[in-house]
Amino acid sequence: MIDRTNRIAFQTIVTKEIVRFLRIWPQTLLPPVITMTLYFVIFGSLIGKQIGDMDGFTYMQYIVPGLVMMSMMTNSYANVATSFFGTKFQRNVDEMLIAPISTWVILLGFVVGGTLRGLLVGILVVIIALFFTHLQIHHVFVMLSVALLAAVLFALAGFTNGLFADKFDDVSIVPTFVITPLTYLGGVFYSIDMLPPFWEHLSKLNPILYMVNAFRYGILGVSDINIVWAMLIIFSFTVGLFIFNLKLLEKGYGVRS
Amino acid sequence: MAALTVENLKKTYANGVQALRGINFTVEQGDFFALLGPNGAGKSTTIGIITSLVNKTAGSVSVFGHDIDMDLRGAKKHIGLVPQEFNFNIFETVMQVIVNQAGYYGVPAKIALERAEWYLNKLGLWEKRDTPTRLLSGGMKRRLMIVRALLHDPELLILDEPTAGVDIELRRSMWDFLKEMNERGKTIILTTHYLEEAEYLCRNIAIIDNGSLITHTNMRHLLDSLHTETFILYLENNVHDVPQLEGFSAYLTDPKTLSVDVSQEQQMNVLFEQLSQQGIKVLSMRNKANRLEELFIRMTAKEKPHD
Ligand SMILES: Nc1ncnc2c1ncn2[C@@H]1O[C@H](COP(=O)(O)OP(=O)(O)OP(=O)(O)O)[C@@H](O)[C@H]1O
Numbered sequence: 001m002i003d004r005t006n007r008i009a010f011q012t013i014v015t016k017e018i019v020r021f022l023r024i025w026p027q028t029l030l031p032p033v034i035t036m037t038l039y040f041v042i043f044g045s046l047i048g049k050q051i052g053d054m055d056g057f058t059y060m061q062y063i064v065p066g067l068v069m070m071s072m073m074t075n076s077y078a079n080v081a082t083s084f085f086g087t088k089f090q091r092n093v094d095e096m097l098i099a100p101i102s103t104w105v106i107l108l109g110f111v112v113g114g115t116l117r118g119l120l121v122g123i124l125v126v127i128i129a130l131f132f133t134h135l136q137i138h139h140v141f142v143m144l145s146v147a148l149l150a151a152v153l154f155a156l157a158g159f160t161n162g163l164f165a166d167k168f169d170d171v172s173i174v175p176t177f178v179i180t181p182l183t184y185l186g187g188v189f190y191s192i193d194m195l196p197p198f199w200e201h202l203s204k205l206n207p208i209l210y211m212v213n214a215f216r217y218g219i220l221g222v223s224d225i226n227i228v229w230a231m232l233i234i235f236s237f238t239v240g241l242f243i244f245n246l247k248l249l250e251k252g253y254g255v256r257s
Numbered sequence: 258m259a260a261l262t263v264e265n266l267k268k269t270y271a272n273g274v275q276a277l278r279g280i281n282f283t284v285e286q287g288d289f290f291a292l293l294g295p296n297g298a299g300k301s302t303t304i305g306i307i308t309s310l311v312n313k314t315a316g317s318v319s320v321f322g323h324d325i326d327m328d329l330r331g332a333k334k335h336i337g338l339v340p341q342e343f344n345f346n347i348f349e350t351v352m353q354v355i356v357n358q359a360g361y362y363g364v365p366a367k368i369a370l371e372r373a374e375w376y377l378n379k380l381g382l383w384e385k386r387d388t389p390t391r392l393l394s395g396g397m398k399r400r401l402m403i404v405r406a407l408l409h410d411p412e413l414l415i416l417d418e419p420t421a422g423v424d425i426e427l428r429r430s431m432w433d434f435l436k437e438m439n440e441r442g443k444t445i446i447l448t449t450h451y452l453e454e455a456e457y458l459c460r461n462i463a464i465i466d467n468g469s470l471i472t473h474t475n476m477r478h479l480l481d482s483l484h485t486e487t488f489i490l491y492l493e494n495n496v497h498d499v500p501q502l503e504g505f506s507a508y509l510t511d512p513k514t515l516s517v518d519v520s521q522e523q524q525m526n527v528l529f530e531q532l533s534q535q536g537i538k539v540l541s542m543r544n545k546a547n548r549l550e551e552l553f554i555r556m557t558a559k560e561k562p563h564d
């Protein structure tokens with residue numbers, strides 16, 4: 001299945017995606033850099049000093065992993081949702097649909113493109129964070145694999161959004177009304193230990209909590225939840241969503257009439 | 258070997274429109290084939306199904322022996338498509354469009370660039386290679402779609418109204434180009450609303466109307482089946498009554514314009530002798546319309562029975 005055509009087609013899609021997000025960097029790379037700098041200045045430096053330590057770290061250090069994760073997730077998602085929807089909207093997707101590419105290669109190409117943007121933004125945010133605080137990484141492998149998995153998972157979710165979207169507004173509905181609230185409630189800024197038991201349990205239904213915590217564990221070595229459990233959940237969501245997207249795309253949902 | 262076989266193809270869109278009601282036709286390898294029909298006949302739907310952009314409701318399609326249900330990738334490799342509507346990424350340059358499309362077909366960039374240079378020069382687009390597609394004129398976009406369809410060197414080129422909105426000069430140069438491609442061995446299927454284009458280029462023809470095939474034949478044969486032609490004669494002086502012309506039916510459009518139906522067996526000389534006997538001088542004359550056009554209108558006319 002990974003024959004020459006698929007290999008070259010895959011490289012072409014990934015390259016096209018990278019060229020796209022680099023070309024429009026003021027829309028893709030600059031906003032997270034500015035937003036995260038403001039978060040670090042306001043929450044980390046100004047307010048964080050009043051809050052004091054959290055799980056044995058300064059508040060600034062405590063929020064860095066969550067904010068890095070948040071920017072990676074939103075950027076992976078936005079990249080695929082917008083790029084795929086744009087391709088579909090201009091009917092440009094036909095160029096790929098008529099070509100002898102396996103469906104999974106098209107899906108993987110977009111997902112890898114989005115993942116790369118997510119990871120690049122993650123790296124930029126870490127670099128900014130290092131201007132404000134120092135970080136000692138506890139479990140490099142956990143950190144890297146959670147970052148990768150989360151970026152892939154959100155790129156996949158962005159693809160689903162792109163497939164279902166009929167107009168440009170549809171691409172921002174999910175990020176605004178689902179992802180952002182779940183991220184804020186997913187323990188980016190606080191430990192769920194601080195919540196009353198009811199809210200603590202409810203929080204455990206939030207998938208983003210697992211990513212934020214697993215990533216924080218990779219960097220700081222502290223977590224509200226079981227890491228193996230978290231990794232398994234993220235991994236199974238990723239596989240499930242990949243298959244879901246693949247089935248939809250094979251049927252031509254939203255792209256074939 | 259057949260380049261394309263379409264059997265009992267049916268399509269009903271999600272909104273209930275029955276676009277194809279079971280059509281059959283074959284295109285032999287090396288053919289230059291016209292797929293004609295009025296707006297909404299189902300031409301683009303047929304092409305969409307062949308190229309996998311439209312899911313069929315029933316029937317089968319096979320491209321150089323590859324059934325699209327069994328071996329879609331195998332079928333796709335043989336096809337180059339020029340769609341009816343522009344579908345470029347408007348931010349990409351001509352070269353980016355080309356390299357991407359070639360990449361989707363597994364053509365390495367180096368080969369793609371060589372081919373691109375040849376085709377772009379051939380179609381007069383080389384100077385535009387770094388221009389974003391949104392800045393191209395309509396005619397340039399049409400040509401770029403042709404280049405894009407040829408980069409993987411397909412055996413079957415399918416063009417859905419490739420010359421729509423193209424000026425006469427450019428249209429003629431596109432015709433020459435397509436003829437040359439056909440002579441080099443490419444099988445070509447073309448839809449068009451310019452019937453002289455089909456008459457000039459195509460050897461075989463299928464006409465669809467309202468989702469059904471009404472003719473599938475050889476172009477020469479089809480034109481021969483047209484028994485009468487209407488000629489329009491421009492007269493020197495006003496004529497008030499329709500002249501009596503034995504064997505010909507004639508009518509006056511205005512006092513100086515006479516239309517005459519002439520069947521294939523009749524001689525023009527006989528017509529002119531009769532006219533000069535009656536002292537009617539003819540200044541000039543022309544065919545009422547392109548012959549194919551007339552046939553087409555007759556065949557697809559909804560009210561009249563097909564003949
Ligand atoms: N995506 C679609 N959904 C619903 N109906 C459609 C769709 N595409 C085409 N149709 C309908 O199917 C019929 C055939 O359309 P098609 O585009 O195949 O015609 P065509 O022969 O290519 O016409 P034209 O010469 O105008 O391009 C028309 O009635 C059209 O309205």
Ligand SMILES: [Mg+2]
Pocket residue numbers: 300301302341417
């Ligand atoms: Mg059409």
